[in-house]
Amino acid sequence: MRKILILIILAFLLTGCGAKEEPKDNIENNNDNVIQDNQQEQQDTQDSVQKEPSGYGFEYNGVVIYMNTDAAPVIEALGEYQHYFEAESCAFKGLDKTYTYPGIEINTYPLEDKDYISTIDLMDDTVSTPEGVYLGATVDDMIAAYGVDYIESSGSYTYIKDDSKIQFITSADEIVAITYFAIVEGLE
Amino acid sequence: MKKILINIAAVMFLLAVIFFLQELLMPKYMSEIPEGNLVEEYYREEKKHDVIFIGDCEVFSNISPVTLWEKYGITSYIRGSAQQLVWQSYYLLEETLKYEKPKVVVFNVLAMKYNEPQKEAYNRLTLDGMKLSKHKIGAVKASMMENEDLITYIFPLLRYHSRWSEISAEDFKYVFGKKKLSHNGYLMRIDVKPVGYIPKGRMLADYSFGDNSYYYLEKMVRLCKENDIELILMKSPSVYPYWYPEWDRQMVDFAKDNDLAYINFLEIAEDKIGIEYDKDTFDGGLHLNLSGAEKFSEYLGEILSNDYNLPDHRNDEEYEKIWRDKVDFYYAMKEDQERELKEYGYLKSYGAVAQTIGDGQEDE
Numbered sequence: 001m002r003k004i005l006i007l008i009i010l011a012f013l014l015t016g017c018g019a020k021e022e023p024k025d026n027i028e029n030n031n032d033n034v035i036q037d038n039q040q041e042q043q044d045t046q047d048s049v050q051k052e053p054s055g056y057g058f059e060y061n062g063v064v065i066y067m068n069t070d071a072a073p074v075i076e077a078l079g080e081y082q083h084y085f086e087a088e089s090c091a092f093k094g095l096d097k098t099y100t101y102p103g104i105e106i107n108t109y110p111l112e113d114k115d116y117i118s119t120i121d122l123m124d125d126t127v128s129t130p131e132g133v134y135l136g137a138t139v140d141d142m143i144a145a146y147g148v149d150y151i152e153s154s155g156s157y158t159y160i161k162d163d164s165k166i167q168f169i170t171s172a173d174e175i176v177a178i179t180y181f182a183i184v185e186g187l188e
Numbered sequence: 189m190k191k192i193l194i195n196i197a198a199v200m201f202l203l204a205v206i207f208f209l210q211e212l213l214m215p216k217y218m219s220e221i222p223e224g225n226l227v228e229e230y231y232r233e234e235k236k237h238d239v240i241f242i243g244d245c246e247v248f249s250n251i252s253p254v255t256l257w258e259k260y261g262i263t264s265y266i267r268g269s270a271q272q273l274v275w276q277s278y279y280l281l282e283e284t285l286k287y288e289k290p291k292v293v294v295f296n297v298l299a300m301k302y303n304e305p306q307k308e309a310y311n312r313l314t315l316d317g318m319k320l321s322k323h324k325i326g327a328v329k330a331s332m333m334e335n336e337d338l339i340t341y342i343f344p345l346l347r348y349h350s351r352w353s354e355i356s357a358e359d360f361k362y363v364f365g366k367k368k369l370s371h372n373g374y375l376m377r378i379d380v381k382p383v384g385y386i387p388k389g390r391m392l393a394d395y396s397f398g399d400n401s402y403y404y405l406e407k408m409v410r411l412c413k414e415n416d417i418e419l420i421l422m423k424s425p426s427v428y429p430y431w432y433p434e435w436d437r438q439m440v441d442f443a444k445d446n447d448l449a450y451i452n453f454l455e456i457a458e459d460k461i462g463i464e465y466d467k468d469t470f471d472g473g474l475h476l477n478l479s480g481a482e483k484f485s486e487y488l489g490e491i492l493s494n495d496y497n498l499p500d501h502r503n504d505e506e507y508e509k510i511w512r513d514k515v516d517f518y519y520a521m522k523e524d525q526e527r528e529l530k531e532y533g534y535l536k537s538y539g540a541v542a543q544t545i546g547d548g549q550e551d552e
Contacts, residue, residue: 083387085386186306
């Protein structure tokens with residue numbers, strides 16, 4: 001009987017440990033919820049990305065912005081913004097923030113005590129991607145700049161690079177929307 | 189015989205220890221993220237409601253059942269939870285019908301935008317609170333992310349065992365029982381943060397709601413029809429996340445095709461309901477505060493009362509007794525929040541601490 005009890009306990013513990021990678025225990029403030037567990041796990045997986053910016057970068061006023069990188073130095077370098085908006089994050093604990101500048105809108109997501117770049121929307125044709133694609137350009141322009149390694153769906157073309165993607169939405173062969181996205185679970 | 193008894197006692201003891209550990213390690217959601225308690229609070233409720241609301245934060249923040257009671261004698265409960273997905277709404281409704289048969293069900297359609305599970309953390313906020321049943325199993329199966337396991341929802345200890353190093357006094361305090369936080373599923377907030385700049389909705393490649401969302405909405409329609417329940421679809425008057433006209437048209441068409449009512453309260457929020465977005469929201473337009481929720485509930489109550497002939501129970505002694513306590517709790521909480529606002533200048537408790545009070549540069 002004793003053996004059975006030990007086996008039950010072992011099975012219980014081993015199943016639990018095997019079911020999911022254990023979150024790190026060094027979370028400050030010990031807030032007791034799974035949201036933080038997940039944040040810690042994502043922080044672990046993103047650390048490497050954030051140390052060395054990678055994926056698609058967008059340049060604005062001399063500042064190169066990468067997805068999943070710390071937003072604070074970017075916002076500081078860009079100077080005064082036109083509009084600011086914040087909303088409780090649906091994916092993380094804290095606030096999603098939106099900063100609007102002439103021609104672009106930058107969105108961030110919270111993780112631990114920092115905000116990270118989640119999306120950049122190009123709002124008009126005063127700005128273009130570093131590869132030279134802008135609102136009003138054609139699908140051929142896009143292919144010339146980014147190649148044919150895209151995913152097409154309902155008139156949108158998506159290119160993926162590392163933990164980022166750039167999406168072009170087209171209408172009648174013309175690009176009508178350009179958005180950079182961070183690839184992070186839970187972000188829309 | 190003695191040996192058998194000892195063995196049985198040992199197994200019982202082991203199970204008791206495991207049960208205790210599970211209760212201890214599960215997140216309590218008392219001082220933070222109170223919406224994590226909403227689903228399970230329902231089980232402690234007297235289940236005699238004429239109206240059940242289901243959906244996401246746009247129901248549990250925007251509708252006050254106490255106002256519906258005080259103004260119209262309507263008995264209602266909100267089975268809401270954070271980012272409640274359509275399939276979760278369906279299974280919560282299915283489960284609710286096991287306990288009671290409302291005359292009207294109101295579903296908030298914002299969740300139609302999600303065609304697939306989004307994140308484990310939000311699944312947990314809805315599903316951990318459900319009692320173990322075939323409805324919960326169904327909800328979990330429909331909701332699980334790729335890296336999740338059904339067994340961890342049946343035995344949450346398997347998910348939360350690593351919380352042992354984070355255990356706080358709150359975990360011990362509420363290990364065998366929690367205090368009530370909501371008012372029939374409504375989470376009260378009286379603080380004010382006016383609507384400022386609202387970002388425009390990003391252009392989408394495809395505005396069509398997904399097949400999965402429609403599948404469960406259609407199941408909800410069938411479930412209500414089979415149980416002779418009026419189903420109302422609504423878009424709550426929250427100004428963000430952006431509700432696209434293309435989405436609205438799909439809901440108008442769906443309602444027409446299924447002979448349902450669909451009301452977009454966002455369109456009439458200011459003109460007809462009287463919501464003032466400079467003082468009726470606590471977070472810049474995502475959710476209504478108490479004054480906004482009371483205005484909206486009063487307007488909604490008139491529709492429910494007049495168009496759906498819901499009875500006024502205020503003169504029914506049995507109901508009156510149940511709701512007297514609820515009304516007292518409601519005003520006591522309102523008074524306490526007013527005290528906090530006066531004392532600190534902001535809400536310190538009631539789940540408000542997770543939000544930023546201000547953030548440097550103001551919108552121009």
